[in-house]
Amino acid sequence: MHELQIASNLVNAVMDAAKEYKNATKIETVHLSIGKLSFVGEEQLRFCWGAITDEREILKGSELIISDEEVEISCSSCGYVGDLEVSEDPLYHYMMPIFACPKCKGDVEITKGNGVTITNIKLMIDDGEETDG
């Protein structure tokens, strides 16, 4: 399952980040930015996150706060930077991204919106004070 792998990678990344704080006792919230092109199911990701973090004391009960990341592409031919063109297939009710420049139909590079990024982690330090980091 795609989401299980992602959740597992995220847990490892969060654990690594928490190690930087020697007295971190609990991770409270993890903010994620999920690119619209990453095709990650938010519900599945939350489920997997819950299953994995349940086994780790420091992460148990932590909350995922998820925000969408818009897609941004850049065209090397005409220099266009912006949205990816999307067309809806009425037959399948499925959004099909078109991987071409909306201006010149040239090849584009996806510069944003195709991954899952941790944007913020809120953890509890031993002395009871909360730290953003």
Ligand SMILES: [Zn+2]
């Ligand atoms: Zn172009």
